[in-house]
Amino acid sequence: MQAIIAFILVFGSIVFFHELGHFIFAKRSGILVREFAIGFGPKILGIKRGETLYTIRLLPMGGYVRMAGEDMDTVELQPGYRIGFLLNDADEITRVVLNQNKQLPDMLFLEVEKADLLKGLWIEGYDEDEKLVRYSVARDAIIEENNQQTIIAPYDRTFNAKSLPKRTMTIFAGPLFNFILAVIFFSIIAFVQGIPTNDAVIANVVKDSPAQVAGVQKDDLVVAANGTAVKKWEQLSEVIQENAGKEITLDVKRDGEIKTVKVTPESKTVNKEKIGQIGIQYGIEYKKDPLMAIPYGFEQTYTFMVRIVEILGTLVTGSFTLDSLSGPVGIYKATEEVAKYGFMTLMSWAAMLSINLGIMNLLPLPALDGGRLLFFAYEAVRGKPIDKQKEGIIHFVGFALLMLLMIAVTWNDIQKFFF
Template identity: 80%
Template sequence: MQAAIAFILVFGSIVFFHELGHFIFAKRSGILVREFAIGFGPKIIGITRGETLYTVRLLPMGGYVRMAGEDMDTVELQPGYRIGFLLNDQDEITRIVLNQNKQLPDMLFLEVEKADLLKGLWVEGYDEEEQLVRYNVARDAVIEENGKDTIIAPYERTFDAKSLPKRAMTIFAGPLFNFILAVVFFIIIALVQGMPTNEPLIANVVPGSPAQQAGIQKDDVIIGANGEKIEKYEELSEIIKDNKNKEIKLNVQRGDEKVTLGVTPKLNKDKVVQIGIQYANKYEKNPLKAISYGFEQTYNWFIKIAELLGLLVTGHFTLDALSGPVGIYKATEEVAQYGFMTLMNWAAVLSINLGIMNLLPLPALDGGRLLFFAYEAVRGRPIDKQKEGVVHFVGFALLMILMIAVTWNDIQKFFF
């Protein structure tokens, strides 16, 4: 139960913030957002607020923000349609009912001759007295079909009607919010738990190691090596790595005195150049440094994940290196055992990973859509919508196949 709750908190939060980025920038651009969904597949929960349906769906494989104009969601009133409709005080149509057997108070009927529900916002047809009439349609009119209400989307409220920068920013905002979420998580960790100082303070010396032979002791602080100032243990680790079988002159702070020791790094049984020391874990709390720490950690993890992704592309990693929802669930289960701060750190790394993956220039991903926008910017006009739709459909299908393969691989790995 604890693992399930941890998974829902971690995966739910990073997917929610990803979609929140799309949602906020779509709203700021004036785009009608039809649905804000967490998950795919059958709907579990659905609540309508304003013009947007908020849903939680069965399959925890992501989420989506469905915007007007993206999925050919415009209802077309074809000639010969018989519709019922309601008027407001300005004689504008406010509700169009496509269920011919439904009767509402004050409902009028019309046999459609022509209609424009996108730009002109009007319907023309023959009334019950067979006279040709035309009615304007209210901008917030609702079309009812089989008990389902759909708000019409005037052209200027559709995704395609917006400028290229607004469309690009709406799509890019998803990954951007993943990176922002990671920054926030790392800042919270720094404020609550503190930031590792990475001070080269010796916590332990391995018996028989080069460090012990050189006279290095517990609680020593390495302040210099080969004439270079040392402030973080990563700096000392680099010097050790670059000086295999070569003596290093270490400047050591031991209590109130300073001593100089000579140590020669050697290869250990794991073929790693080392001198046989363990560093102490010291933490500090500083609100100002916490902010920079959040950005630094996000940047460092971004680089690490990008490098691993590069190895995957070049064939150095196989399918076994990938994890789907099942693999993430198992990893989250293990991480949750080490406490809430460790779980939050894991969530931050996953959020960065989701942001990077979505920026890949592949069909059906945010990066693929941004690639089409770049093509539009160079070409001066967008690519044909049907062609783009086919590319994204094929890309989505291949993505689902990959997801199924990765999930099956996870199931075999963890349960067989």
């Protein structure tokens, strides 16, 4: 149960924040958002608030924000349709009922001749007296069919009607919010747990090692090596490794006093290279500094972004395999292990996953945010967008291939962990 809760918290938070980025910038751009979904597939839970349906769906493979104009969701009233409708005080149609057998108070009827529910917002047809009439349609009119209600989307409220910068920012906001979430998580960790100092603090001294023989003790803080100030553990490690068989001088701080010891690193062969070792182990110390928590959050986020991009470089070299990828099952098993080490470790894991999701979504592949941004870049250079039908086909094929890859990765995870 603990693993399930941990997985829901981790996966749910990073997907929610990703889609929240799309949602907020879509709303700020004036785009009609039809649905905010966590997961894919059959709906488990749905709540309608305003013009948006908020849902949780069965398959935990991501989420989506469905915006008007993206999925060819414009309702078309063909000539010959017989519709029922309601009017407001300004004689504007506020509700169109396509079910001929449904009756509502004050409902009027019309046989459609022509209609424009996108730009002109009007319906023209023959009334009960067979007289040709035209009615304006309210911008928030509802179309009802088979008890399903859909708000019409005037053209200026569709995704494609917005300027290129607004569309770009709406799509880029998803990955951006993943990076912001990582900054928040790392900042919280730094605020609660403290910031690793990376000081050259000795956590342990190996018995009978050159360090113990020379008088180095546990909890000593090395402040200088061979007369050069030591600020980080890496500096001390570098001096020791470069002086195999040569005596070095260490200034250590112990009980508030500075003591000087001389030690000769042993020569060890590591990866066919001779390096010096004195038999000491690194100890992480944390320093609580609330003012540095947020800068630390940005620093850690940037560090992991660079690492993940370097790993993705294996896609170019071809040195990655299917085993190096993980789907929901692999993430669940990893989250199960991480959760054993406490909430702070789980939060750090969530931050890294959030960065990973953000970067993966920025890859210039169809069906991903990066693929859509690539089309926007093409539009900016060409001066006009690519044909929407062609773009739709490319995204559909990309999505299908992505789902096949996800199925393969998930099956590989199942075999790896359960067989």
